[in-house]
Amino acid sequence: ADGKGAPAASGEVPPGYVTPGGPQVRDTEKHRGNGPVRQFSLVATPADIQLGDRSVRTWTYDGTLTGPELRVTAGDVLSVDFANQLPHPTTVHWHGLALRNDMDGVPGITQDAVASGESFAYRYMTVRPGTYWYHPHVGVQQDRGLYGPLIVDDPREPLAYDKEWVVVLDDWVDGIDGSDPDAILDELNHGEPHSGHEMRAAAPKESKKGPSRILEHAHSDLLGGMAGNVDYPLHLINGRTPDDPQTFTASPGDRIRIRIINAGGDTAYRVALGGHTMTVTHTDGHPVAHADTDALVLGMSERYDVLVTAKDGVFPFTALAEGKNHLAQAVLRTGGGAAPGPGTRPRELDGKLLTAFDLDSAESVRLPEREVDRRHQLVLTGSMRRFDWAINHAPFKPSQRYAVREGERVELVFRNHTGMWHPMHLHGHAFELAYGGARKDTVIVRPGHTIRVHLDADNPGLWMLHCHNVYHSESGMMTVLGYR
Numbered sequence: 001a002d003g004k005g006a007p008a009a010s011g012e013v014p015p016g017y018v019t020p021g022g023p024q025v026r027d028t029e030k031h032r033g034n035g036p037v038r039q040f041s042l043v044a045t046p047a048d049i050q051l052g053d054r055s056v057r058t059w060t061y062d063g064t065l066t067g068p069e070l071r072v073t074a075g076d077v078l079s080v081d082f083a084n085q086l087p088h089p090t091t092v093h094w095h096g097l098a099l100r101n102d103m104d105g106v107p108g109i110t111q112d113a114v115a116s117g118e119s120f121a122y123r124y125m126t127v128r129p130g131t132y133w134y135h136p137h138v139g140v141q142q143d144r145g146l147y148g149p150l151i152v153d154d155p156r157e158p159l160a161y162d163k164e165w166v167v168v169l170d171d172w173v174d175g176i177d178g179s180d181p182d183a184i185l186d187e188l189n190h191g192e193p194h195s196g197h198e199m200r201a202a203a204p205k206e207s208k209k210g211p212s213r214i215l216e217h218a219h220s221d222l223l224g225g226m227a228g229n230v231d232y233p234l235h236l237i238n239g240r241t242p243d244d245p246q247t248f249t250a251s252p253g254d255r256i257r258i259r260i261i262n263a264g265g266d267t268a269y270r271v272a273l274g275g276h277t278m279t280v281t282h283t284d285g286h287p288v289a290h291a292d293t294d295a296l297v298l299g300m301s302e303r304y305d306v307l308v309t310a311k312d313g314v315f316p317f318t319a320l321a322e323g324k325n326h327l328a329q330a331v332l333r334t335g336g337g338a339a340p341g342p343g344t345r346p347r348e349l350d351g352k353l354l355t356a357f358d359l360d361s362a363e364s365v366r367l368p369e370r371e372v373d374r375r376h377q378l379v380l381t382g383s384m385r386r387f388d389w390a391i392n393h394a395p396f397k398p399s400q401r402y403a404v405r406e407g408e409r410v411e412l413v414f415r416n417h418t419g420m421w422h423p424m425h426l427h428g429h430a431f432e433l434a435y436g437g438a439r440k441d442t443v444i445v446r447p448g449h450t451i452r453v454h455l456d457a458d459n460p461g462l463w464m465l466h467c468h469n470v471y472h473s474e475s476g477m478m479t480v481l482g483y484r
């Protein structure tokens with residue numbers, strides 16, 4: 001079935017595809033059962049937040065950075081009454097969940113955007129336990145501070161641990177969304193990083209038509225380390241700056257489950273807990289054969305769950321922004337001692353390093369062996385200079401479809417023909433890294449590399465497939481996997 005996946009002509013929605021609220025989608029949801037309803041409310045709103053000693057006006061969920069933790073047990077129906085108090089349309093996307101398609105939160109594909117002042121009731125069955133998160137699927141709104149953790153507990157949790165710590169990483173990129181590009185360039189050239197925070201709350205330009213001038217300008221100067229002299233001023237853990245870190249307390253000997261989420265829009269992080277070995281138990285919510293490591297790399301939107309056995313003392317949990325040489329920090333305290341300084345770089349960061357490709361999926365979630373029914377080749381194209389990121393040279397249009405049919409085993413082949421790496425993410429499914437590798441919803445594809453992943457097409461609908469660098473996806477590296 002090679003080559004069946006060419007995108008449809010622009011400007012028209014192709015016929016013959018499952019519709020997000022259609023009978024197949026409702027039917028699949030029915031088979032997921034009907035558990036107890038867990039009710040939440042969530043408000044997207046501008047707010048003043050405190051970043052170290054600075055007060056910053058930006059966009060948030062419920063006025064906090066990070067947004068509130070939503071927690072349910074697998075089998076619960078998650079019901080979120082969402083209100084949009086932003087001056088701009090938005091949606092909520094539930095990253096990583098295999099949920100009903102019409103609750104996936106993609107404007108123009110699975111729902112209409114929620115207008116300013118309007119609300120939307122998200123309601124769906126949660127099937128698989130794991131570490132997930134939520135964010136808007138409109139423009140680069142996520143990067144203003146709209147994100148929060150979503151934890152689905154396992155009713156039969158096989159891991160034994162005493163404490164749990166949710167760690168959300170974020171890059172605070174100044175002035176990229178919605179500002180006058182000349183002002184941004186001015187900022188960059190004059191090295192006054194902090195005044196840029198105000199720009200995040202300025203009126204956004206949410207064009208889906210291609211890269212805006214802002215993206216082109218900001219990126220040619222900010223990203224990739226080519227232009228070189230601009231650093232991001234801040235990297236956050238749970239919304240806190242390195243000079244005002246969150247302190248997590250436990251007792252020596254406690255087993256702590258750490259759920260690590262990279263909510264950054266443009267940064268991969270290498271993370272380590274000073275003085276400790278981490279045992280990786282899950283990636284992107286799915287269990288893996290346990291593996292010990294000193295450090296882990298998380299691309300944008302990836303999650304890892306690890307177990308550590310706490311030692312006695314005070315330890316930095318540190319996230320190094322890869323290629324940018326900046327640190328984000330939190331602190332684990334189990335005993336007396338001075339807190340580590342903001343620039344502390346634990347030596348574990350430079351120790352044994354694991355990536356998803358070093359992991360094997362746990363037996364319980366391994367895909368049964370089977371012939372591939374359909375294969376889609378996804379060549380990642382574009383360049384930093386032109387900021388023309390795309391898939392198979394076709395920048396995103398809502399009418400694009402890469403076709404699959406329910407029941408098929410599908411192979412996606414990502415070929416990276418660009419000079420940058422891309423964390424490629426698929427909605428509504430968890431693919432398996434070939435062969436027998438981890439089950440994930442996001443995979444890092446390095447420059448020049450070809451990565452094969454497999455999935456069972458078992459969740460009818462229209463599902464986004466995109467780079468999770470929000471600037472790349474917004475400029476066009478995004479498409480739709482559509483069930484026929």
Ligand code: C2O
Binds near residue numbers: 095137464468
């Ligand atoms: Cu976090 Cu379309 O994804």
Ligand code: CU
Binds near residue numbers: 421467469472
């Ligand atoms: Cu990318």
